[in-house]
Amino acid sequence: MVNRCPRCGCGSILKNLFHRLQECSECKLEYSREDGFFIGGIPISYGLICGFWIVPLIVVWSLEWLPGDWSVWLGLGGAFAWPFISYRYCQCLWLGLYFVFAENEMPDQLEQKCSEDHE
Numbered sequence: 001m002v003n004r005c006p007r008c009g010c011g012s013i014l015k016n017l018f019h020r021l022q023e024c025s026e027c028k029l030e031y032s033r034e035d036g037f038f039i040g041g042i043p044i045s046y047g048l049i050c051g052f053w054i055v056p057l058i059v060v061w062s063l064e065w066l067p068g069d070w071s072v073w074l075g076l077g078g079a080f081a082w083p084f085i086s087y088r089y090c091q092c093l094w095l096g097l098y099f100v101f102a103e104n105e106m107p108d109q110l111e112q113k114c115s116e117d118h119e
């Protein structure tokens, strides 16, 4: 499941690529647990760009498979573009991780089924 409420698995977390909803449309779980809660998406975004873009580029450059200036420009381009593309999804990941490790913070599970079919 992607972009779904961690409580009921039905409601979306994101309205679109750039906007997050405040609460689940199905079970009314408030997504933000406290002020600044979603700042946790930043280290996730940082870790992903380093692990899956910058480090592989350094490896490719050090093996001389790519010229140095190409590596620098690709690295910079990815580092600037990635947060715009992925930050909201990193916030979803942060929300999911929060409830994995702080399961006691999750309000009681509901016995409801999704009002519409979701994949």
Ligand SMILES: [Zn+2]
Binding pocket: 005, 006, 007, 008, 009, 010, 011, 024, 025, 026, 027, 028, 029
């Ligand atoms: Zn929900």
